[in-house]
Amino acid sequence: MKKKDNKLKLTKLSELGEFEVINRITKNFSNKNNSTITGIGDDAAILKYSDKNVVVSSDILVEGIHFNLTYMPLKHLGYKSVVANISDIYSMNAICSQITVNIAVSNRFKLESIEELYFGINAACKKYGVDLVGGDTASSNKGLIISITAIGAQDSNSIVKRSGAKLNDLIVVSGDIGSAYMGLQVLERENEVFKVNPQNQPDLSQYAYIIQRQLKPEARKDVINYFEDINLIPTSMIDISDGLSSEIIHICSNSEVGCDIYEDKIPVSEELMSSCEEFKLNSTTIALSGGEDYELLFTIDQKDYEKVKKSLDLTVIGHITDLKKGMNLITKANQKIPITSQGWKSF
Ligand code: ADP
Ligand code: MG
Numbered sequence: 001m002k003k004k005d006n007k008l009k010l011t012k013l014s015e016l017g018e019f020e021v022i023n024r025i026t027k028n029f030s031n032k033n034n035s036t037i038t039g040i041g042d043d044a045a046i047l048k049y050s051d052k053n054v055v056v057s058s059d060i061l062v063e064g065i066h067f068n069l070t071y072m073p074l075k076h077l078g079y080k081s082v083v084a085n086i087s088d089i090y091s092m093n094a095i096c097s098q099i100t101v102n103i104a105v106s107n108r109f110k111l112e113s114i115e116e117l118y119f120g121i122n123a124a125c126k127k128y129g130v131d132l133v134g135g136d137t138a139s140s141n142k143g144l145i146i147s148i149t150a151i152g153a154q155d156s157n158s159i160v161k162r163s164g165a166k167l168n169d170l171i172v173v174s175g176d177i178g179s180a181y182m183g184l185q186v187l188e189r190e191n192e193v194f195k196v197n198p199q200n201q202p203d204l205s206q207y208a209y210i211i212q213r214q215l216k217p218e219a220r221k222d223v224i225n226y227f228e229d230i231n232l233i234p235t236s237m238i239d240i241s242d243g244l245s246s247e248i249i250h251i252c253s254n255s256e257v258g259c260d261i262y263e264d265k266i267p268v269s270e271e272l273m274s275s276c277e278e279f280k281l282n283s284t285t286i287a288l289s290g291g292e293d294y295e296l297l298f299t300i301d302q303k304d305y306e307k308v309k310k311s312l313d314l315t316v317i318g319h320i321t322d323l324k325k326g327m328n329l330i331t332k333a334n335q336k337i338p339i340t341s342q343g344w345k346s347f
Contacts, residue, residue, distance in 0.1 A: 010110035013139075022137055024111060025118040031131040033097040035153065038133075045133035047098060052153035057088035063143035071187045074113055076215045077146075078120025084241065085150040086128055087219035087294040091239035092161070094154035095224065098133045099125070102147040104140035117146075128221055158233055160298070165236040165255035169299040169320040172234075172308055174223045176267040177244055178283065181290025182275045183207065183214030209271040217294045223314070230307045234298035245288040246341040247297050249327060255299075258325040261318035261339065264332050288329070288339070 013021055022040075031039050037046040047054075059081075061067060067077055082099060089096035101121060105114060125132055130150075186207045193200055204211060219239075227233065236255055238247045244266070252259050266287050276283040299320055300308060308314050318330075327339040 010112050013105065013107065013109070013111060013114070016111060018137055021111065021114065025114055026132065028118075028122055029125065029132045031133070032129055033131050035097050036131045036133055039098075039131055040134055045098065045100070047133070047151065049153045051155075053094075053156045053159055055089055055092045055094040055152045055154060055159065056149065057085060058147065058149045059085050059088070060145065060147040062145050068191075069144070071191050072215065074116040075120035075123075078117040078122075079124045080120075080215070080217055081146050081148055082121055082124035082128070082130070082150075083217050083219045083294060084292075085148040086124075086130060086152075086221070087239040087241070089150050089152035090219055090221055090224045091237050091296060092152070092154065092159055093224060093227065093234065093237060094152040094159060095221070096128060096130050096150050096152040098131045098151040100133060100149045100151075101135040102137075102145075102149075103135070104138045104145040106140050106142050106144070109144060128219065160234050160237040162236055162238050162251050162254040164234075165251050165257050165299040165320050166301070167257060167320055167322060168302055169235050170302060170305060170308070170316050171248070171259060171261065171297070171299055171318040171320065172314050172316050173240070173244070173267060173295055173297050174220050174314055175293070175295040176269045176272070177240055177293045177295055178287035178290045179210045179213040179269050179272045180217060180292040180294075181214075181243075181286055182272055182279070182281075183210035183212070184292075185279055185281075186211060186275065187214060207271065207275065209269060210275055213293065217292060219294050220296050223296050226311065230310070232300065232304050232307050234300050237296060237298035240291070240293045240295045240297050242291045243289045243341075244297065245339045248339060249341055251297065251299065252320075252323075252327050255320070256323050258321040258323050259318055259327050259339075260321055260325075260330055260336075261328070262330045265315060265317040267315045267317075284329075284331075 026040050035047050035049050037048050086096040190202050236251050240247050263284050268283055268287050273283050329337045329339050
């Protein structure tokens with residue numbers, strides 16, 4: 001394609017002007033949802049959700065704070081920004097149908113870079129069936145800032161909040177956790193090596209899974225669809241963006257309950273185990289405290305256990321207890337350790 005030629009002459013955003021930049025980055029998006037009446041092109045988008053409740057969530061990502069472009073390709077950044085946002089909609093047991101994207105860019109960025117970012121945004125929109133219906137474009141003095149708002153909907157009696165966990169409910173997690181954090185450790189280590197020796201071509205193949213979990217995470221729309229298929233409404237739910245321990249604390253404090261989580265039940269990948277060994281880190285600590293896995297953590301009534309048991313991808317890791325019992329990790333050695341938001345402090 002044209003990309004090779006563009007590499008030779010990059011296009012300054014000021015050459016095009018704001019409207020042409022918006023046209024260029026949004027021209028490859030098309031709407032797929034009936035709830036999108038009017039998308040990009042007017043002063044505001046028009047959405048229509050007949051009888052459902054609307055669920056809205058926003059996030060802001062700042063270069064140097066939330067991402068590092070030396071090892072995060074812009075295409076992946078675009079994809080991951082969308083995933084992180086729509087994951088918040090799924091964690092309400094709702095389906096995401098629209099996003100708006102606000103960007104502020106310094107003159108360091110050329111049109112081709114912003115197009116890369118939007119290529120990733122578009123890939124995520126297609127994968128998850130989400131319409132880009134608007135946004136705003138501004139310049140910044142330094143670096144890149146991305147803010148996304150995600151919009152979704154669900155029947156009012158199917159929406160799941162953090163606050164619904166009840167005594168004796170089972171605590172369940174999707175997929176495996178901790179890998180995204182170890183992927184980041186590998187990328188940061190290679191980045192330090194690169195600074196000293198730019199000739200070095202690292203072989204990262206043995207870290208493929210954990211790096212992918214860091215650079216190209218997925219949101220668990222499939223789990224929300226599965227709940228619908230098996231007719232299950234969790235009693236509470238949250239997505240794991242900051243690590244298992246801080247998320248279970250959110251569920252327990254919002255629900256005014258305690259919990260017991262079993263260390264030997266926490267699902268971790270083989271690659272997480274081997275990289276933790278290499279970095280001399282405790283894999284349970286990483287699973288509890290590492291973030292950005294975007295898996296779902298939820299509670300179910302005991303009567304729904306049979307429904308969940310059928311899925312290999314859902315793991316029961318503990319149960320809800322009385323508020324007075326507190327939040328605890330039961331270790332492999334059968335010790336009870338209080339869970340704190342920074343799990344490693346307890347070890
Ligand atoms: P306004 O002056 O009303 O803010 P803009 O010229 O900024 O309008 O935007 C024109 C249209 O393009 C609007 O529909 C807006 O939502 C959309 N838009 C602007 N910037 C972006 C962006 N970065 N990503 C997606 N859509 C955008
Ligand atoms: Mg505007």
